[in-house]
Amino acid sequence: MSMHDAGPKATPPASRRGTTVPADFDPKVLHALKPEGFYRVTREFFCCAKKCTKFETDTFVQLGYNGNATPLVFMPQVGANGISIPDRGSVVDENTLANLQPMKLAARSPKKTWNTKL
Numbered sequence: 001m002s003m004h005d006a007g008p009k010a011t012p013p014a015s016r017r018g019t020t021v022p023a024d025f026d027p028k029v030l031h032a033l034k035p036e037g038f039y040r041v042t043r044e045f046f047c048c049a050k051k052c053t054k055f056e057t058d059t060f061v062q063l064g065y066n067g068n069a070t071p072l073v074f075m076p077q078v079g080a081n082g083i084s085i086p087d088r089g090s091v092v093d094e095n096t097l098a099n100l101q102p103m104k105l106a107a108r109s110p111k112k113t114w115n116t117k118l
C-alpha cells in the first residue's frame with residue numbers, strides 16, 4: 001500500500017472556488033488522476049466531506065475534469081432516447097476516485113457501412 005496522505009484531515013478547504021494551485025501542490029498527484037471516461041462505482045462514496053452527493057455501488061458514472069484538473073463525476077441517465085449524460089457533474093475529492101473501476105465500452109466504428117443490409 002502506498003497511500004500518501006496529503007495532510008491532516010481536520011483542515012478541509014473553506015472554498016472550492018479558488019483557481020490557484022495551492023503552495024503544497026504535488027505535481028505527482030496529476031499522474032495519479034484517472035483518465036476521463038466511464039466507470040463503475042465499486043464502493044459507495046460521497047463526493048466530499050459535506051456529503052452533498054452519494055454514489056452508490058454499481059452506479060454507472062462518467063469521470064471528467066474541469067480546467068483546474070478537479071475531478072467531476074457525472075451520472076448518465078436512461079430515458080426514452082437512450083442514455084444521456086447531464087451537463088452538470090459533481091465535484092468530488094480526488095481520493096474518491098479509488099472507488100471507480102474503468103468500464104469497457106464498444107467504440108463506434110468510424111466507417112458508416114452497414115453490413116446488416118441484405
Ligand SMILES: [Zn+2]
Nearest residue numbers: 047048051052
Ligand atoms: Zn460534496
